[in-house]
Amino acid sequence: MKSVKVKEPKYPVSPSKLNLWLFMLASSMLFAAVVSAFIVHRPDAEGRSAWTAFDLPIYFLYSTLIVIASSVTVYLAYRAAKNDELNQNKNFVLITAILGIMFCVSQYMGWSRMVDLNLTFVNARPEDISASYVWVITVLHFVHIVGGIILLLAAWIQSIRLNIHKKKMVLMSVTHTYWHFVGVLWFFLYLFLYFAQ
Amino acid sequence: MALTVITPVIALAADVIEPPKEQSIANWDWVAILTWLLVLLVILVIARAFDIGALTEKITGKKVIxxxxxxxxxxxxxxxxxxxxxxxxxxxxxxxxxxxxxxxxxxxxxxxxxxxxxxxxxxxxxxxxxxxxxxxxxxxxNENRKAHYYFHxxxxxxxxxxxxxxxxxxxxxxxxxxxxxxxGELDKESEEIEVFAYQFGWKARYAGDDQVLGYHNVNFISGTNPLGIAETNAVNELVAELEGEIDKLEGLQESEGDSIKAWSTRWDRMKSTGLFRTYPEDFKTLDEKVHDGMSGAYGRQLEKDIKRKKTALRRIAEYQKDKDFFNGTANDDKVTTEIVLVKNKPYVFKFRARDVIHSAYMPDFRVQMNCVPGMPTQFAFTPTMTTAEAREVKENNEYDYYLFCNKICGAAHYNMKIKVTVVESEAEYNTWYASQAPFVAPTTAETSEPAVEEVAPAADSTQVVIDNQVAFNK
Amino acid sequence: MSTAALHADEHHADHHHKESFISKYVFSMDHKMISKQFLITGIIMGTVGLIMSLLFRLQLAWPDEQFSFMETLLGKWAVDGKLDPNFYMGLVTIHGTIMVFYVLTAGLSGTFSNLLIPLQVGARDMASPFMNMLSYWFFFLSSVTLLSSVFIETGPASGGWTVYPPLSALEKAMPGSGLGMTLWLSAIALFIISSLLGGINYISTVLNMRTKGMSMNRMPLTIWAFFFTAILGLLSFPVLLGAALFLIFDRSFGTSFYLSDIYLEGVGALENIGGSPVLYQHLFWFLGHPEVYIILMPALGITSEVISCNARKPIFGYTAMVISLMGISFLSFIVWGHHMFITGMNPFLGSVFMILTLIIAVPSAVKAFNYLTTLWKGNLRFTPAMLFSIGLVSFFISGGLTGIYLGNAALDIQLHDSYFVVAHFHLVMGSAAIFGMFAGIYHWFPKMYGRMLNNTLGYFHFWLTFISAYLVFFPMHFMGLAGVPRRYYQFTLVKEFDVWMDVNVLMTVGALIGGFAQLFFLYNFFYSIFRGKKATQNPWNSNSLEWSAPVERIHGNWPGEIPTVYRGPYEYSRPDRELDYFPQYEPDESAPEVLETKKTKTSPAEKEEVESSVFFAAIKKVFGLS
Missing domain, CATH: 1.10.287 (Helix Hairpins)
Incomplete structure (x- = not known):
């Protein structure tokens, strides 16, 4: 670019961080849509006695605990990077990623449990529309988690290459924010599903 | 039977879609093409003319236009x-x-x-x-004027x-x-009429002599019972029919391998003897059959149909356990292909749809309400002008009220209407009403249990009322 | 397809660094090139949509006529030159989808947000050029997917552009609900991704990358409009994605989110039970209503800019304009229920939606009056862009007023889904927005291609289009009031509709004139890209920042430092200046930022008195009251 030499403006916020926030806003709206569909649908379907309320598999609770733990570790990783404690940062990022994978496993077990209970996505009994909603919500969230794990692994690799430190925080802080987002998102979704069922 | 089961899509499509006709340069619409070319030419000429005008302006320095x-x-x-x-x-x-x-x-x-x-x-x-x-x-x-600087x-x-x-x-x-x-508030005196929408038409159901609309359920719909009315004999017939069909389908399922083999043999024969050129249509159907058979689509479709019919049977059985549901109130209901109303009498139309969303639209009465499958709706109104009077007002001797469909519902949406007639007196209405046959012929009705009067005039037949839908007009 | 046309740029675009053809014209990350890609794809889609509308208008005007060219064009869908009812529905659906999403959302917002946001706020490019490129290519894929659905055996999606289930969910309900609907849903999913990628970029750029001195209250109204549009899109498109996901699950996996108690094709009731078809409508219109403003607001923004520039007069009530945009944006999220008054919703809910809906009329009225006042005592230069903007104001008023009928739950009973609705939204959303788009094209063509469009052709284009739009859409009001339902394939089967046959013919003739008028535009556009008159740097003597960038449209927009902004964008005809404009980027420290504030400091009350009395005197004079 020809304009390399001239003074370029400094932006108040890092563009990728701002974009991330906007993305999180959009994806919250997606979940809001699905959750409100659930809320609107339930009384409607119950009116026709076609709504099965069931207890969530316990695995989803384990997932919640894992996600809370991982939020703590990702924060520790972030703080470590900020303080230039590179080794610690690397380890905490890895731990968080592992916790993320554990979360996936736990979700998988939860789904298996639902299948065992005959609460499949495509309802064996048409009345189990509630189960379909649980599937939609959890799978959509799962997709977000996978994105988060990819970010964490990227951060881990960059951390090994010593590319994350006090002066180069964009990737780390994006990962940190995003992971908190999926964590908080799951926490609320879990609470919602737990009480709405 | 088997054919319609495996290829409903194709059968349906064949109804509507005609095979493409041969296109040749000869049946192009040359006039249209030439017209458009001419039009383009005119535009180009106009554009040129103005370009020349602009050039003149530039050369002479005078404003022409x-x-x-x-x-x-x-x-x-x-x-x-x-x-x-x-x-x-x-x-x-x-x-x-x-x-x-x-x-x-x-x-x-x-x-x-x-x-x-x-x-x-x-x-x-x-x-x-x-x-x-x-x-x-x-x-x-105007070059000599400056706009008024006016900010707010x-x-x-x-x-x-x-x-x-x-x-x-x-x-x-x-x-x-x-x-x-x-x-607002529903007039207690209102007569209930059920208006039933399906692709592509309307049916009305009057309550019959007992003044009570009988129950209905979508699972009871059959050829002889298009509205799915809860009437014992009709439902029993349906059950028998469904069982028969399931047997037949299961038979087909057992002989699936043989059928596929037979089709393949025929396919080979047609192919080798060159018959496929003589009967291209037959060959195409056969080819599809073989394809569906080989890919397992045929078997899956059979399985799906059996499952669907079994589900229907299970649901019907559940309803049959409920004696209240078949209380005989439906027997004297009259299903009609025309709506006749009496002037100045309050009515409440109960809308129901069989397949997709329709909308009942009666512009003369300022009435419109969607008909949603699985969600009964209603609209209450009182006609105040007879058809005869309307004809006078419109100065049109053939004017009729209609109930149109006003929600896109498929190919024949534009022709989905039912005539509504408003008559002056009860007497005229009764003459028409007597001419309509009840759902079950009266002899049967007498043998069945007497109509249960104490049953509340059930608004919607199915079950619990959902505030969302019934609040309208209640 | 767009690349071929854009190729011409090479002759005069003076780039300072080597770029391959692919990186310059195809996978370009430059916002100006992306905006051209959006524009040309939009124009192509618009032409397709227009031709579709002409085809079904022909059918409506002469239902018994046989058009042999139709058979040539459509083959099996118009055997013997008579349109097939299923394909008629398909045409209506795809016309609506194309116009709403592909032309007026992506074609309008995509083009001008991309072009103007960086140029008018003073940024080198978008916040994320890569995402921007993805945004276009998702849009392109989406367009291809949608168009391909027209060519499949069972025809395109044909349940109306709102694709209400169960009609759209059941393959057996109509042929178009098969593969055509699947393609429609995929196209829309791709489109949503494109919109979100674009929207994130627009917001981020506006918030974060404004040049020095460009405070929010110095932004041109175009930017405000694009900004609110992007926010609306960001918040509402995910909801449509949710609705579409449920529909996909119902169609392809066998769930029953929207399906219940359905009997079809003579083999017993479907297994689906417990679904709620109305749920789809709630989710759809939660997007659908903001979508209307996603379409309209950029057009309003463009109009504000063009009217102010060509009236040589500051836009009247800048703050009020911004606040009304904000009000409209906010309200648009809580009024979706007015599309559903007659679905059998709770009447109380209906009342709430009615009240909220009618409130929107207030900010809209403010905007209309402000436009009028901007024209008042201006010095109007009728460039084609200006004419189109004035046309927009006219449509905005005549179409907007009928919204007051339709927002009224009681009146909606009769008018819902009648031709009155068709008239309403074609005027206020369709014609108004497309006029905004044309205004934008005529105004910023020099910025895009470095050449001018031919004005004379522009005048022909404008007047013919303007007249034809009123010819087509105004009589529809009367048909609607007479209770003629929309989406009818032909009206000959009902005697009562016979009196409207001549009106149908009139509307079709109008539509044909309108279609013809677009040839002027297409010729003008593509001719001028290559052979148009060379543009000067600031051909309209405009104030805003984009005209400080060189005509050559270099990568990074400005060769040197990004200019600093010293004042608001609408300082036209300041009494203290010789020239009738005062660019935002022109440093003049001694001049006050806004002349008026200085003046009002001396005697604010007196001044307002004078101004308003002049205004009222003028009104009185117009009506001969004085």
Missing amino acids: SWNNINAWVAIIFLIAGLAGVWYELVYHGKYLMLGNAASAHGGTYDSMFYWTFGFTFFVFVVTEVLLFYFMFKYRY NNKLEIIWTIVPSIVLTFLVLRGFTTWSTIT
């Missing part, structure tokens, strides 16, 4: 012609508009609401459009925030009362 003035004048001409057009439309087509001669009790309220809105908006429309074009004309560009004026802006707000408040309040009147 002042587009600014031309545009300003065209604007004024457009304004006058436009207003004249609006006036002409109002006068010329005014008499065809439904407004002012509503055929229902709430229609008058509706029309007065309309006139108020029309008064305000038409005034604003004329004033603002006139100002817009007048400004265009008045303030067209709080007072003005507050005025035109407040004034529309007041007008709108008025319209909202009036709209609110109109809306509440129309959707």
Whole structure:
């Protein structure tokens, strides 16, 4: 670019961080849509006695605990990077990623449990529309988690290459924010599903 | 049977889609093509002409055309012609508009609401459009003038925030009362008529002599019972029919391998003897059969159909356990292909749809309500003008009221209507009513249990009422 | 397809660094090139949509006529030159989808947000050029997917552009609900991704990358409009994605989110039970209503800019304009229920939606009055862009007023889904927005291609289009009031509709004139890209920042430092200046930022008095009241 030499403006916020926030806003709206569909649908379907309320598999609770733990570790990783404690940062990022994978496993077990209970996505009994909603919500969230794990692994690799430190925080802080987002998102979704069922 | 089962899509498509015709250069519409070419040519010539004009201006230094003035004048001409057009439309087509001669009790309220809105908006429309074009004309560009530097004026802006707000408040309040009147308390005396929508037509169900609409369920629908009315014999017939079909399908399922083999053999034979050229259509069907058979689609479709029919049987059985459901109130219900109403009598239409969303639209009565499968809706109104009177008002001896479908529902949406007749007296109505056959012939009705009078006049037959749908009119 | 046309740029675009053809014209990350890609794809889609509308208008005007060219064009869908009812529905659906999403959302917002946001706020490019490129290519894929659905055996999606289930969910309900609907849903999913990628970029750029001195209250109204549009899109498109996901699950996996108690094709009731078809409508219109403003607001923004520039007069009530945009944006999220008054919703809910809906009329009225006042005592230069903007104001008023009928739950009983609705939204959303788009094209063509469009052709284009739009859409009001339902394939089967046959013919003739008028535009556009008159740097003597960038449209927009902004964008005809404009980027420290504030300091009350009395005197004079 020809304009390399001239003074370029400094932006108040890092563009990728701002974009991330906007993305999180959009994806919250997606979940809001699905959750409100659930809320609107339930009384409607119950009116026709076609709504099965069931207890969530316990695995989803384990997932919640894992996600809370991982939020703590990702924060520790972030703080470590900020303080230039590179080794610690690397380890905490890895731990968080592992916790993320554990979360996936736990979700998988939860789904298996639902299948065992005959609460499949495509309802064996048409009345189990509630189960379909649980599937939609959890799978959509799962997709977000996978994105988060990819970010964490990227951060881990960059951390090994010593590319994350006090002066180069964009990737780390994006990962940190995003992971908190999926964590908080799951926490609320879990609470919602737990009480709405 | 088997064919319709495996290839319903194709069968349906074949109904509607005709095979493509051979295209050749000979049956192109040369006239149309030449016309369009001519049009293009004209445009090019016009463009050139103006380019030359511009060039002349450049060379001579004189303005040949002042587009600014031309545009300003065209604007004024457009304004006058436009207003004249609006006036002409109002006068010329005014008499065809439904407004002012509503055929229902709430229609008058509706029309007065309309006139108020029309008064305000038409005034604003004329004033603002006139100002817009007048400004265009008045303030067209003049080199010697400088525009008025006018940034804002709080007072003005507050005025035109407040004034529309007041007008709108008025319209909202009036709209609110109109809306509440129309959707308000249901007259207890109202006669219930069920209006049933399906692709592509309407049926009406009158309650019969017992004044009670019998229960219904979508699972009971069959060839002889198009509305799915809860009548013991019809449902038993359906059950028998379903069982028979399941047996047949299961038979097909057992012989699946053999059928596929037979089709393949025939396919090979047609292919080797060259018969496939003589009977291309037959060969195509066969080819599809073989393809479906080989890929397992045939088997899956069989399985799906059996499952669907078994589900239907299971559901019917559940309802059959409920003796209240088959209480005989449905037996004397009359399913009709025309709606006949008596003037000045309150009615409540119960809407139901069989397949997709339809919308019952009776513009003469200012009535419209969606018909949603699985979600009964209703609309209450009182007709106040007989068909004969309407004919007089419209100066049209053949005028009839219709109930149209007003929600896109498929290919024949445009032809989905049912005639509505409003008669002057009960006597006329009774003559028509007597001519309609009850669902079960009276001899059977006598042997069945007497109609259960104490059953509340069940609004919607199915089950629990959902506030969302019944609140309307309740 | 767009690349071929854009190729011409090479002759005069003076780029300072080597770029391959692919990186310059195809996978370009430059916002100006992306905006051209959006524009040309939009124009192509618009042409397709227009031709579709002409085809079904022909059917409506002459239902018994046989058009042999139709058979040539459509083959099996118009055997013997008579349109097939299923394909008629398909045409209506795809016309609506194309116009709403592909032309007026992506074609309008995509083009001008991309072009103007960086140029008018003073940024080198978008916040994320890569995402921007993805945004276009998702849009392109989406367009291809949608168009391909027209060519499949069972025809395109044909349940109306709102694709209400169960009609759209059941393959057996109509042929178009098969593969055509699947393609429609995929196209829309791709489109949503494209919109979100674009929207994130627009918001981020506006918030974060404004040049020095460009405070929010110095932004041109175009930017405000694009900004609110992007926010609306960001918040509402995910909801449509949710609705579409449920529909996909119902169609392809066998769930029953929207399906219940359905009997079809003579083999017993479907297994689906417990679904709620109305749920789809709630989710759809939660997007659908903001979508209307996603379409309209950029057009309003463009109009504000063009009217102010060509009236040589500051836009009247800048703050009020911004606040009303904000008000409209906010309200648009809570009024979706007015599309559903007659679905059998709770009447109380209906009242609430009615009140909220009618409130929107207030900010809209403020905007209309402000436009009028901007024209008042201006010095109007009728460039084609200006004419189109004035046309927009006219449509905005005549179409907007009928919204007051339709927002009224009681009146909606009769008018819902009648031709009145068709008239309403074609005027206020269709015609107004497309006029905004044309205004934008005529105004910023020099910025895009470095050449001018031919004005004369522009005038022909404008007047013919303007007249034809009113010819087509105004009589529809009367049909609607007479209770003629929309989406009918032909009206000859009902005697009562016979009186409207001549009107149908009139409307079709109008539509044909309108279609013809677009040839002027297409010729003008593509001719001028290559052979148009060379543009000067600031051909309209405009104030805003984009005209400080060189005509050559270099990568990074400005060769040197990004200019600093010293004042608001609408300082036209200041009494203290010789020239009738005062660019935002022109440093003049001694001049006050806004002349008026200085003046009002001396005697604010007196001044307002004078101004308003002049205004009222003028009104009185117009009506001969004085």
